[in-house]
Amino acid sequence: MKYLRQLPFILIFTFLSGCIAVNADLPEIKSVTTDKGHDVYYIPLETETVTIHAAFKNDYIFTEGANPVVPHIGLQLIQQAGAGDIEPATLLSEFEDLGADAQLHARPDAIHGKLVADVADIEAAAKLANQVLTDSTLDERWFRRVAGNLVEKAGLDRNHSGVLGWSAMRKLSFDPMVARFWSASFADTQAVELDQVKDWYQQSFNAGDAIIVLSGPKDMASGLRAVDILLDQLDQKQPRAVTVEQEPFVPVAKTILIENSAANDALVLLFDHVKGEARRREFETYFTAYELGATSESRLHRKLRDELRAAYEVFTQFADFDRQVRLLAMGGQVSPDQAVAALRLASETYDNYREQGMDQSGFDQVKKVYVDHFEDILNEDSLPPNLVLEALLEGHEVEFVNSLLPTVRGMNLMTHNEFSAAHLSPSDQLLRIIVAPDIDAIELDVDCRVKQPEQLAECV
Template sequence: MKTFFSALCRAAMVLFLLTGQVVAYEITEQKTPDGYDFTYVHMPKANRTAVSIAWVGGYGFLSSRKENIEELGPILMINGGAGGLSPDEVVARFNAIDSGARLYLDDDALRGFIVAPAKDLGEASTIANKVLAEPTFDPRWLKRFQRNYVENVRGYSKTPKGQAWLSLRNITVGNHPLRQVWNGTPTQNISSITIDDVSDWYARTVTTDGLEIAVAGDAKPTAVAEAIDTALRALPSQNAREDLPPLQMHYPAKTILIHRPEAEKSFILIGGPIPPSYSVDYEALQLATGVLGVSDQSRLFTAVRKELRASYGFSAHFSDFTRANGMLYMQGEVETAKLQKALETVQRTYETFRTVGVGMVEFPFAHRIFKNRVRSNMDKPDTIAHLLTEAQLTGRSSSSGLQYLERVEGLSRAEVNAAILRHFPKFDDMVKIVVSPDRDAVKADCVISAFSDAADCR
């Protein structure tokens, strides 16, 4: 077996600065006895191994109004029992060997993780195979998950934050199927999904072709290969996955007021386009967003909370809606009496930051915090496996995926500020959504009473 693997390995070396020392991670391309290719990073100091499996391809085959299978399908598989085991028994089997598994769907792949100590990786993969190859699909569990899902969506829609986000997605996504996926509305579409629908999704999706597999940890490659074969045993070989049509998000340059007389406080949500993750300047934009609004020392928190005293907190973040659509957003609950002034303060603070950038004093502190946060995760097998899979799914090399820390280390203030000016949208071009009990609290271009009317403001 050692000769078999030695003949198939193609090695590349990636160097990282971790806690002040140079640590060499060797990336090798391996193949299992059953023929599955996988990328492997040996981490001899780790105490467990993470196996990441991505079933590449979307769920564009789902019929209209059935899109929320993307949430219910993986939940039912991982939490609904499998292979003659009840849900509690599946969890107990994993817990008994200090292991775990996760299954969830992105718009471009079903994602699965198995994490276990090296000595128990085979047993963890056996349990995972029950989940993948023998899900119970009990209608009673489906009804339970549907009920919880619907209750969560309805409860969220009653909050100012929920109204803001549901409106933002209605406005920016339009009639694309992903709107139903992300909003879960109308909720009757969730309730209408049947076991037959889930079974059809499963048969089309969970197969052995179109796989991207990445592994990191202390287990030997031969043991990893056997575990992968075990996890995928007895799955069908042909998938019927289809990608959704491309999404082009729309950001009207408007201020939209959602009048909710029953709301106790107001909420501001502001969004605009930004390059998605793993684009050029990704690390620079992460650092910039941190300075703008991630901590209680950030520009926005200081301006809105500490100086104006209009909120308990105001933050900024960016995330991907799809691989091609990133969003920068700013949000916070705000005292209604200071709502207009808070909106003006956010605009002034943001535009100053966008045009001037990170300050000379701010940058060293922000850079050090960013580096330390990245370093603290780079010795974790699940982080490394995730970065490898993200590289696979975005068409980048494995070494590029693991050079994240190197790119963070090399950031300069000039580079970050150039990225801010190049990529952060102008405030006036962003969509501003305000939820308030006061209909006249801000100067608005469009006034509605609920997120369901948001399309009127496009």
């Protein structure tokens, strides 16, 4: 009898829970074939905007004679030069007139593209984009202009401690071509010739290797037609055979000093390789990065800023370079006379976290940040196509995106702390780098001191 009185409330609660559960479902991801035979994934939404994400598989940097900076210059060139009979200025202003957003960027294994426009304009925007991909003028003067701008950037980067530190990390532990791709050095950038860009263009954007994910209105007709227009003639592109085998990533555990006489401050960097089980549980490393350095209340910030009074700000980052290399990166810019103390304190703080883990309130706070983030982007009205694309590139099925939010919600303090103790490397097994204006003035037991870039090779 007592329970019967509660029945209406239980029924209401059950009904509301049911509503919430239904509302929490993500939009369906449909596997569709376009009229011209392209297989795509389509996410129907209540929207009038079509967003097409494409990943064109690209192994250019592993082909004979490749300069790994070519994709960076090539992509900028085709976005600024004309295409077909369209003049450069007209191409850009036509995209502007359509209110379309078109972007391209390169990663070592693929070129990623994004095209966004209203459903009424997406086919016209796709036609323009198709001309960029199939018929760029690759004009000599525009090439010189684009290359000149990137050479200027690479020239300035030679004085940048962050660029020097991260480049050294890549050079020591990445495949050489992948390291050169990400670092885009002054020498490589200056050496790029237009013929190399033309060669790269010929073998890039092959439709056969493309993965396409798009979102748009529930009536899929315009979006699918836009895909056919976008990929028109791209099956004629000819990717060249890979001739260079990618070397496996070998994490380096060393302490290195690098001299940057152009800087006034020192930069302290620590890198841990995310490997094995940690690759399958990457959210744990995201939590670690947040707790260690994301806010002014984070552990490294409190230690280096508030306690040691050495840094203006610190950073931590989950660095996702390619399918093979993922790193937890930490660091901060400090006064040179405090660099050694900052490295020591950062290492101790990291070790303390690894051994002791988080407390419940800290864990709950970090978890809330990620749950809120995923609830914000993954709900019944939203499912970003690039998340699906990344899941596919990682080798998952599209349904993998459905597991993201439950995975974060299911994380708990005990397993996280166990994970940290078991899978974060001790600080003496990290790659630790100090970039400073005068490394002779730094008294520290190190594996090598680099005064000239070529000396870095001796550190391996």
